[in-house]
Amino acid sequence: MLNSKTILAGLLTLAGSLSVAQADTLQVVRDRGVVHCGVTTGFTGFSAPDSKGEWRGLDVDVCRAVAAAVLGDASKFKAVSLNAQQRFTALQSGEIDLLARNTTVTQTRDTSLGVIHAGINFYDGQGFLVSKDLGVKSAKELNDASICMQQGTTNENTLADWARANGVTYKPVVFDQFNEVVSAFAAGRCDVFSTDASGLASIRISRLEKPDNYVVLPEIISKEPLGPFVRQGDDSWLNVVKWSLHAMVAAEELGVTSANVDEMRNSENPDIRRLLGVTEGAGKNMGLDDSWAYNIIKQVGNYGESFERNVGQDSPLKIQRGLNALWTDGGLMYALPIR
Numbered sequence: 001m002l003n004s005k006t007i008l009a010g011l012l013t014l015a016g017s018l019s020v021a022q023a024d025t026l027q028v029v030r031d032r033g034v035v036h037c038g039v040t041t042g043f044t045g046f047s048a049p050d051s052k053g054e055w056r057g058l059d060v061d062v063c064r065a066v067a068a069a070v071l072g073d074a075s076k077f078k079a080v081s082l083n084a085q086q087r088f089t090a091l092q093s094g095e096i097d098l099l100a101r102n103t104t105v106t107q108t109r110d111t112s113l114g115v116i117h118a119g120i121n122f123y124d125g126q127g128f129l130v131s132k133d134l135g136v137k138s139a140k141e142l143n144d145a146s147i148c149m150q151q152g153t154t155n156e157n158t159l160a161d162w163a164r165a166n167g168v169t170y171k172p173v174v175f176d177q178f179n180e181v182v183s184a185f186a187a188g189r190c191d192v193f194s195t196d197a198s199g200l201a202s203i204r205i206s207r208l209e210k211p212d213n214y215v216v217l218p219e220i221i222s223k224e225p226l227g228p229f230v231r232q233g234d235d236s237w238l239n240v241v242k243w244s245l246h247a248m249v250a251a252e253e254l255g256v257t258s259a260n261v262d263e264m265r266n267s268e269n270p271d272i273r274r275l276l277g278v279t280e281g282a283g284k285n286m287g288l289d290d291s292w293a294y295n296i297i298k299q300v301g302n303y304g305e306s307f308e309r310n311v312g313q314d315s316p317l318k319i320q321r322g323l324n325a326l327w328t329d330g331g332l333m334y335a336l337p338i339r
């Protein structure tokens, strides 16, 4: 039965969510001087603290890019650690300004949670990691295997669908915390770890004592386009996050890097002049300084630099560009025109 206390609590929640939903996040971030960015609890290459406790990774570079665009300083972000279950609530409640954490874009997430994706920063797919001792060469041989996964991910349903379609039976072993899944797998409490292939590469290199004893199976069973999310109903903030991503890809397309960005300001190419804010008014429509993208490229680098440094050839993960190469190199990374 409704009593006055319940009604009051309901009204307060409604007022709270309305104020978050209606808030102008760009203004809030500017006033606060720090971007609150939702990341994982520690996922090497994508979002994890380095030896000095500084958060690093391809996803953290989205936080840094947004901080550089809005505040002129890529270090002005606070990483908020979130497991898979907590991430959307943290965004809905206003605890974070954006979620930049290996999150798959799906129609359900975009339409039922009050959140919306702002782009894709890594095209991925779900795969399987097994110990070589298991002697399995293909996921289709995994009959009756126990498969470790994390709660609140797309991975649970995707695996169930795939197993049904392929007549594979398995026993799901599911944990809430990432560390629990990793420990269970490392201790042999499950035969298989299933999540995004990027995650498997990261786990294999950074969390298992003898990475060479493990292998990622060839099957990729889904599309997992990963990207940052913001709250619905705040289009100017959506634009800031979305175009920060595009600026990084545009810079790579145009050959602008963190090393040559100052020199490139003298370029005659109108696309480069607009990107770097040499052309006046380049940031005006977004409510940003003209140097918004210059600041991203100077401090964070272009998309290719971020990729190689964090997860590619200059990192322990050594992930190939593959789908994440520029469209001109056979990949899917394609910057929308910045003009």
Ligand SMILES: N[C@@H](CCC(=O)N[C@@H](CS)C(=O)NCC(=O)O)C(=O)O
Binding pocket: 040, 041, 042, 043, 082, 083, 084, 102, 103, 104, 149, 150, 152, 153, 154, 155, 177, 178, 181, 195, 196, 199, 224, 226
């Ligand atoms: N892309 C998938 C999976 C993302 C995910 O949360 N993966 C787990 C890997 S098992 C993870 O990143 N855990 C890190 C953590 O909770 O800190 C999704 O969006 O649901």
